[in-house]
Amino acid sequence: MEKPSYVYVIYILTTPEKVWEALTDAAISASYWERENVSDWTVGASWEHRRPGRSADVVGKVLESEAPRRLVTSWASPADPGNPDKTSRCAYDIEDLGGKVRLTVTHTDLDAQGLKDVSGGWPAVLSNLKTLLETGRTLPDPFSSVSNHPQG
Secondary structure: OOOOOEEEEEEEOOOHHHHHHHHHOHHHHHHHHOOEEEOOOOOOOEEEEEOOOOOEEEEEEEEEEEOOOEEEEEEEOOOOOOOHHHEEEEEEEEEEOOOOEEEEEEEEOOOHHHHHHHHHHHHHHHHHHHHHHHHOOOOOOOOOOOOOOOOO
């Protein structure tokens, strides 16, 4: 049986380079996601998604890295990093549309709980990313109406 997928598309008035930086810079990701994305972002490298100063909520590998247009990572619980049945995959496709960017996030190989989590979380995370890149500020408490956000 095929596992569920989740796709979210958002348009942002910015450049592909700034979207890439926001996805891959730990301090910037912590500002809009409440989690740092930590890696050297080379293919095969490990990556972690964690609250600043804490252990990782999500771990994985960098599967593709083509700055500033495509990043693909695996996502797993730190308890199950090598279990393919408990690992999902997330692709970020960044398209330059001349003065704006179309960011498509495709999260695949989800289980039922993962689909529920990302369905509630990706809209909040990506809206906060858009707000940050367009205004320089983040939304006040972007997760206040969301019980979960994408963590794997």
